[in-house]
Amino acid sequence: MIKVESLTKIYSNGKGIRDVSFEVQEGEVFGFLGPNGAGKTTTLRHLMGFINPSSGKASINGLDCRKDAAQIQKKLGYVPGEIAFYENMTGAQFLTFIDELRGRKDHTRRAQLMTRFELESDRKIRKMSKGMKQKVGLIAAFMNDPAVIILDEPTSGLDPLMQKRFVELITLERSRGKTILMSSHMLDEIDQTCERAGIIREGEIVAVEKIHILKEGLLQSFVVTLASEADMAIIQSSGLDYTPKGPLIVEIFVKQNYHDMLRTLADCKVIHMVSPPQTLEQIFMGFYGKEHSL
Numbered sequence: 101m102i103k104v105e106s107l108t109k110i111y112s113n114g115k116g117i118r119d120v121s122f123e124v125q126e127g128e129v130f131g132f133l134g135p136n137g138a139g140k141t142t143t144l145r146h147l148m149g150f151i152n153p154s155s156g157k158a159s160i161n162g163l164d165c166r167k168d169a170a171q172i173q174k175k176l177g178y179v180p181g182e183i184a185f186y187e188n189m190t191g192a193q194f195l196t197f198i199d200e201l202r203g204r205k206d207h208t209r210r211a212q213l214m215t216r217f218e219l220e221s222d223r224k225i226r227k228m229s230k231g232m233k234q235k236v237g238l239i240a241a242f243m244n245d246p247a248v249i250i251l252d253e254p255t256s257g258l259d260p261l262m263q264k265r266f267v268e269l270i271t272l273e274r275s276r277g278k279t280i281l282m283s284s285h286m287l288d289e290i291d292q293t294c295e296r297a298g299i300i301r302e303g304e305i306v307a308v309e310k311i312h313i314l315k316e317g318l319l320q321s322f323v324v325t326l327a328s329e330a331d332m333a334i335i336q337s338s339g340l341d342y343t344p345k346g347p348l349i350v351e352i353f354v355k356q357n358y359h360d361m362l363r364t365l366a367d368c369k370v371i372h373m374v375s376p377p378q379t380l381e382q383i384f385m386g387f388y389g390k391e392h393s394l
């Protein structure tokens with residue numbers, strides 16, 4: 101359905117993407133993960149046909165993303181990373197304008213999406229926060245009910261409740277057989293919505309895998325507060341991978357060997373223990389070792 105083949109774009113400053121290849125199957129929700137500046141937007145803009153590649157190609161449903169850009173853009177739902185609107189329109193006026201451009205008469209879906217995202221549709225766009233504009237962008241992309249949707253960091257600016265509503269929307273659209281490609285720098289979000297993901301780092305794809313396989317490589321950390329120096333000594337002689345974080349605090353890194361950590365901690369008095377949310381960084385560290393962070 102979506103096919104990216106050896107796509108390369110080198111900007112005049114030498115930055116860009118190199119030899120990027122991946123495929124998204126029909127009906128699949130595919131995550132495109134990478135830190136800021138990794139090349140996500142550049143790749144997605146090629147899919148929209150906005151830029152010429154230095155080499156390689158991209159296609160959607162057999163159509164060439166550059167040559168057949170107009171045809172692709174008409175059918176696709178797209179939320180860009182930086183959304184530019186007609187600032188003097190209200191949210192409702194903008195959405196009506198888009199519907200008119202597309203010749204769409206049935207506004208039921210638009211109304212449902214406005215309710216889902218609790219859009220204050222009478223507010224002028226120039227007076228909207230980043231999160232409010234993001235909601236308008238999401239509604240505009242989904243209201244046409246497109247079969248293929250490309251989302252560039254779709255939840256940036258959204259508060260946790262709206263992020264949850266977004267995840268629910270993707271789950272619903274997935275069950276309706278939509279093909280979705282979404283970029284993110286947050287593992288959690290991709291974990292909740294996608295079956296597979298590609299990871300991009302410094303312009304190059306480093307992995308394309310099912311999410312559960314990516315997570316198997318995850319280096320999970322636990323920050324543990326111990327009661328005494330004697331407990332610290334147990335950790336020090338345990339063979340566990342850890343970093344001291346304070347006089348009686350350690351961060352223990354685990355890669356599937358949870359039982360080793362639990363056995364060691366069973367001999368200690370643990371005052372407090374927390375596992376910070378899993379990050380993209382931890383996947384990289386799991387794959388390449390702690391010295392190769394992002």
Ligand SMILES: Nc1ncnc2c1ncn2[C@@H]1O[C@H](COP(=O)(O)OP(=O)(O)OP(=O)(O)O)[C@@H](O)[C@H]1O
Pocket residue numbers: 111112113115116117134135136137138139140141142143181
């Ligand atoms: N028009 C441009 N001219 C020159 N360099 C560019 C241009 N657009 C992007 N870059 C550079 O190409 C690299 C990839 O940028 P890109 O915006 O695709 O990354 P990204 O993964 O989407 O990151 P972000 O989440 O920060 O937008 C970065 O080093 C960026 O500075």
